[in-house]
Amino acid sequence: xxxxxxxxxxxxxxxxxxxxxxxxxxxxxxxxxxxxxxxxxxxxxxxxxxxxxxxxxxxxxxxxxxxxxxxxxxxxxxxxxxxxxxxxxxxxxxxxxxxxxxxxxxxxxxxxxxxxxxxxxxxxxxxxxxxxxxxxxxxxxxxxxxxxxxxxxxxxxxxxxxxxxxxxxxxxxxxxxxxxxxxxxxxxxxxxxxxxxxxxxxxxxxxxxxxxxxxxxxxxxxxxxxxxxxxxxxxxxxxxxxxxxxxxxxxxxxxxxxxxxxxxxxxxxxxxxxxxxxxxxxxxxxxxxxxxxxxxxxxxxxxxxxxxxxxxxxxxxxxxxxxxxxxxxxxxxxxxxxxxxxxxxxxxxxxxxxxxxxxxxxxxxxxxxxxxxxxxxxxxxxxxxxxxxxxxxxxxxxxxxxxxxxxxxxxxxxxxxxxxxxxxxxxxxxxxxxxxxxxxxxxxxxxxxxxxxxxxxxxxxxxxxxxxxxxxxxxxxxxxxxxxxxxxxxxxxxxxxxxxxxxxxxxxxxxxxxxxxxxxxxxxxxxxxxxxxxxxxxxxxxxxxxxxxxxxxxxxxxxxxxxxxxxxxxxxxxxxxxxxxxxxxxxxxxxxxxxxxxxxxxxxxxxxxxxxxxxxxxxxxxxxxxxxxxxxxxxxxxxxxxxxxxxxxxxxxxxxxxxxxxxxxxxxxxxxxxxxxxxxxxxxxxxxxxxxx
Numbered sequence: 013x014x015x016x017x018x019x020x021x022x023x024x025x026x027x028x029x030x031x032x033x034x035x036x037x038x039x040x041x042x043x044x045x046x047x048x049x050x051x052x053x054x055x056x057x058x059x060x061x062x063x064x065x066x067x068x069x070x071x072x073x074x075x076x077x078x079x080x081x082x083x084x085x086x087x088x089x090x091x092x093x094x095x096x097x098x099x100x101x102x103x104x105x106x107x108x109x110x111x112x113x114x115x116x117x118x119x120x121x122x123x124x125x126x127x128x129x130x131x132x133x134x135x136x137x138x139x140x141x142x143x144x145x146x147x148x149x150x151x152x153x154x155x156x157x158x159x160x161x162x163x164x165x166x167x168x169x170x171x172x173x174x175x176x177x178x179x180x181x182x183x184x185x186x187x188x189x190x191x192x193x194x195x196x197x198x199x200x201x202x203x204x205x206x207x208x209x210x211x212x213x214x215x216x217x218x219x220x221x222x223x224x225x226x227x228x229x230x231x232x233x234x235x236x237x238x239x240x241x242x243x244x245x246x247x248x249x250x251x252x253x254x255x256x257x258x259x260x261x262x263x264x265x266x267x268x269x270x271x272x273x274x275x276x277x278x279x280x281x282x283x284x285x286x287x288x289x290x291x292x293x294x295x296x297x298x299x300x301x302x303x304x305x306x307x308x309x310x311x312x313x314x315x316x317x318x319x320x321x322x323x324x325x326x327x328x329x330x331x332x333x334x335x336x337x338x339x340x341x342x343x344x345x346x347x348x349x350x351x352x353x354x355x356x357x358x359x360x361x362x363x364x365x366x367x368x369x370x371x372x373x374x375x376x377x378x379x380x381x382x383x384x385x386x387x388x389x390x391x392x393x394x395x396x397x398x399x400x401x402x403x404x405x406x407x408x409x410x411x412x413x414x415x416x417x418x419x420x421x422x423x424x425x426x427x428x429x430x431x432x433x434x435x436x437x438x439x440x441x442x443x444x445x446x447x448x449x450x451x452x453x454x455x456x457x458x459x460x461x462x463x464x465x466x467x468x469x470x471x472x473x474x475x476x477x478x479x480x481x482x483x484x485x486x487x488x489x490x491x492x493x494x495x496x497x498x499x500x501x502x503x504x505x506x507x508x509x510x511x512x513x514x515x516x517x518x519x520x521x522x523x524x525x526x527x528x529x530x531x532x533x534x535x536x537x538x539x540x541x542x543x544x545x546x547x548x549x550x551x552x553x554x555x556x557x558x559x560x561x562x563x564x565x566x567x568x569x570x571x572x573x574x575x576x577x578x579x580x581x582x583x584x585x586x587x588x589x590x591x592x593x594x595x596x597x598x599x600x601x602x603x604x605x606x607x608x609x610x611x612x613x614x615x616x617x618x619x620x621x622x623x624x625x626x627x628x629x630x631x632x633x634x635x636x637x638x639x640x641x642x643x644x645x646x647x648x649x650x651x652x653x654x655x656x657x658x659x660x661x662x663x664x665x666x667x668x669x670x671x672x673x674x675x676x677x678x679x680x681x682x683x684x685x686x687x688x689x690x691x692x693x694x695x696x697x698x699x700x701x702x703x704x705x
Contacts, residue, residue, distance in 0.1 A: 014109040016044055019062065024048075024104035024119060031060055031100075031121060039064075042072060047124065050099075058099060059125075063118045073118065077101070079191075080120045082166055094157035096177065096190040097123035125188050127180045130240070131173035140247040141282045146185075147244045148325040150176075152616065153187040154237060155318045156596050161189075162230040162314065169228065171236035172215040173243065184636050213262050214251045215239045218305050221263055231307040234317050238302030241321070242272050245295070247280035250303065271300040285328050295324050315596065319558075319577065401649065401687065401704055402663040404670045409659075409702045411674055413447055416697030424682030424693040425466045425474075426643075433682070433693050434474060436463045441476075449697055455492040458484055467507040469515070477504040477517055485546070495546055502539045502551075506562035506601070508571065513545040516583065518560035518573045521553060538575055540588055554581040556590035562601040562642075567608040568624065574599035574612045582626065594620050594628025601642035603650065611650045611662060613639035619652065619667050634660065634669040638679070641692070645685035653680025653692050657700060674700055 016036065023030050031048040032055070038045035043063045050056040063076050083098030091097050100121035105114040130150070133142075141147075154176060161168055168175075168189070175191040217235035219227035239250040250272040253262045274281060274292045285292060298320045304310050311317040400406050424435035433444040434452075440460060441452040454460055454476075464478035474486040481497035483504065504519040521539040538554030540563075554560060557579035565571050571583040578595035581588055599614035608624035617636040621629045633639070639660070641653035650662035657678055659671040670690075678694035685691075688704040 015065065015106070015115065018109045019044070019046065019106065022106065024060065024102070024106075024117075026100035026102045026121060029100070031058065033060060042076075048121070057124045059122045061120045061122065062104075065115055065117065068118075076118055076120070082164075083120070083122070085164055086160060086166075092157055092160045093186065094153045094188055095160065096125060096188050099123070122190070123188075125177040125179045125190075127178045127185075129174050130176040130178060130187070130244075133178060134173055134243060134247070137247055139280055141245045141280050141285065142247075143282050144245070144285050144325055144328045147241065148322065149616075150178075150185075150187045150244065151237070151241055151321065151325075152318065152597075154189060154240075155314045157187075157189040158230075158233055158237070158314045159596055162233070167228055167230060168233050168236070169220060170212055170216070171233055171240065172212045173240055176240070186636065213259050214249055214253060217307065218263060218267050219307055227307055229307060230313055231310045234302050234310050234314055235304075235307075237314060237317065238299050239272075242274070242299055242303075245281060245285065246272075246274055246277040248277055267305045271303055274299070288328055291324050291328055295321070298324070315577070318596075401647070402661065402668065404668060404672070406704055407670050407690075407702050408705050409671045409674050409700065411676060411698055412691070412701040413444065413449075413697070413699035415676060415678065415694070416449060418678070418696045420697050421681060421693065421695045422463065423465045425468055426682060426684035426691065426693075427468060427472075430684040430686065430689065430691055433691075433699070434466055435682070435693060435697070436460065436466055436476065444693070444699060455484065455486070457494070458482070458492075464503060464505050464519070465507060467509050467515075469509045470511045470513070475507060475509060475515065477507055479503040483517065483541075483543075493546065495543060495548065497541060497548065497551065499539075499551060502541070504539075504541070506560065506573070508563045508565055510565060515543045515546075516563050516565070516571050517541045517543075518563045518575070518581075520559040538573070538579065538581060538588075540573065540581070540583055542571075542583070542586075550586050552583075552586075552588045554579075554588045554590060557581065557593075559598075561599065562612070564602050564604045564610055566604050566610060566624070567606070572602060572604075572610055572622065572626070574602040574614070578614075578618075578628075580612075580622065580626065580628070591626050592628070594622070595630060600638075600640050601652075603642050603644050605644065605650070606648050611642065611644075613642050613652045615639070617654070619662075621665065629665075631662070631665055631667060633667040635667075640679055640681050641683040643683045643685050645687060645690075647687040649685070649687075651683055651685040651690060653683040655679040657694060657698075659683070659690065659692055659700070659702065671700070671702060676700075 019033050020035060022033050024033065029051045031050060032053050034047040036044055036046050043061055046060045048058050048060045050058050080101035086095050087098040102119060104117045104119055106117055108115050158168065170191060175189065177188045177190055179186040179188055215236045217232055220232060242250040251262060251266055274296050278286055302310050302317055311320060420437050421435045422437050424433055426433055435442050441454050442449045443452055458476065462479040462482045463476055467475045469475050469485065472488050476484045476486060481500050481502045483495040483497060485493045485495065499521065501522040502519055504517040507515060507517045509515045518540050520536040523535060523537055536558050538557040538560040540552045540554060541548065542550040558576050560573045560575035560581060563571055563573040573581045576598045578593040578597060578599060580591040580594055582591050595618050597614045597616045597618040599612045599618065602610055602612040604610050610622040612622060613619045615638040617633045617639060619631045619633045619639060621631055623629065635654055635658050637655040637658055639652045639654045643651050645651060652660045652667060654660065657674055657676050657680060658669055659680060660667040661670050676698055678696040678698055680692045681695050682693040690702040692700045694700065
């Protein structure tokens with residue numbers, strides 16, 4: 013204790029720099045944890061973990077060094093933001109407070125995380141589950157961390173709420189996994205410890221208590237993650253125990269007892285989850301599998317576990333979700349009634365931002381003809397220097413049109429000159445003109461509840477596509493033509509239209525029973541279709557992925573599609589080939605770049621550059637919000653639109669947030685950009701405009 017108290021204020025020397033120890037912020041049977049400053053007294057704040065001298069034996073020292081090596085390995089290359097970062101490992105020689113020879117103290121330097129542990133958060137709400145969307149987000153981030161850990165042939169072995177830190181970064185909660193289960197001491201007093209054989213009771217599966225740990229594998233961490241998920245959802249422990257209870261009895265209950273059940277813990281569930289007992293039962297089925305005492309019965313990986321859980325967690329809030337425009341957004345445009353189709357052209361009703369509907373007026377222009385300019389502003393196609401355009405302070409942002417109704421728009425497209433916006437929702441088509449939305453009557457045989465996307469065709473016609481193999485061309489003349497697809501189980505979510513007359517659509521196809529590919533655990537597979545001058549040339553499955561959301565044509569002629577779980581699929585010479593999974597998140601949009609590659613963005617702030625050789629490179633992004641829209645400006649710069657009305661520009665391989673607070677927070681689902689002007693449409697009908705000043 014005298015040595016511990018003497019450490020605060022001392023300087024310890026690492027491999028290449030020094031650390032100024034500050035206050036002690038934690039301690040345990042193995043060591044002490046200090047805050048410290050890097051290099052100088054006012055330097056970067058870090059954490060220094062010191063192995064206490066009375067804990068130093070060959071086993072403890074080996075574990076401490078092994079943890080440092082693992083963290084060093086995980087911090088190389090592109091560090092994962094959801095793993096606490098490693099900085100240094102060395103041995104300090106500290107003068108003994110009792111005199112005599114200096115004392116050797118091994119220490120490790122780690123990232124300082126400004127925030128509580130998940131354990132602290134859960135203790136504060138004991139008996140009540142967290143909001144489901146928060147659970148979904150945190151579990152996803154832990155999965156992203158464990159995916160990297162397992163790829164390095166490492167098993168955490170001690171995953172529990174106290175080893176998940178919740179950082180607060182610019183108002184955003186970020187989960188970071190720490191303490192990799194390699195340094196826990198064995199306490200032989202079974203009546204005084206909640207740790208046995210280096211494992212935390214209630215979170216570690218039975219195989220972790222077996223001699224030699226021969227069956228420990230990534231499935232071990234699946235069990236621990238499922239126990240944490242259950243606790244976050246229910247507010248109670250998956251395997252509760254009494255203080256002082258013999259740990260061997262707890263292990264026996266895990267082996268032979270009843271599996272945890274959200275149905276039985278319904279009083280602790282968040283209100284939105286308690287109202288969906290159908291989903292609660294499905295969640296119980298997946299949690300029961302992940303918490304099986306036999307590792308062979310569990311999900312094979314944390315990704316497989318996540319793929320089973322994520323659709324259920326997302327579906328809980330699906331009716332209220334405003335961060336994504338697909339697949340089941342609420343009703344659009346203030347639920348106004350759509351008039352029947354006229355004999356020629358289309359009747360249109362202007363809709364004000366407040367949702368009132370003036371008297372109809374007759375028009376002679378076709379439904380899809382170009383409207384007047386937005387806000388009466390002249391277009392700017394002048395190229396700017398990257399230096400000026402890359403500076404967020406050089407841009408001025410405003411709301412060109414206020415919101416109409418929350419979550420009213422599912423898909424929207426701009427014309428090539430940025431002057432026309434056409435938007436679709438489950439019961440309405442509309443376009444923007446003179447600062448207001450105008451409804452457009454669709455063909456009588458098009459069920460707008462099926463619409464999932466829009467795309468301009470060469471010549472100015474509009475392609476409408478979606479569920480039940482919906483593909484319809486709406487001509488400027490007011491006529492329409494259905495492009496026939498024989499497989500009605502396909503839902504199209506993205507499209508690419510070329511001047512050559514080739515149109516490629518991607519999406520998903522429902523699979524049933526024995527028709528499901530052996531490699532596919534979901535209920536859908538990726539699907540592609542290609543037309544040449546409106547004639548169907550190709551319908552193909554991409555059975556290695558569950559869903560494709562966007563597609564583009566690279567300069568070399570290859571069509572590349574992106575989708576869920578980071579899937580990339582190449583379509584060349586009529587053959588769909590799975591390139592690989594470039595990240596763990598869902599990719600929503602992809603656009604070709606001038607150098608023959610592409611950029612793609614997705615949920616959780618994922619953004620990647622795809623090289624001409626189709627190699628994925630993860631890029632830094634100044635947001636963790638879902639990236640939903642993507643475009644390439646006429647100066648070659650890529651722009652992305654995200655949840656909370658965020659707009660980002662790709663500069664030097666990083667995505668910089670360009671828009672400040674514009675006073676609204678809907679999701680951007682459509683974006684158009686020129687060198688000095690950017691326009692975006694949001695899922696509530698708001699239109700945002702940015703100008704380079």
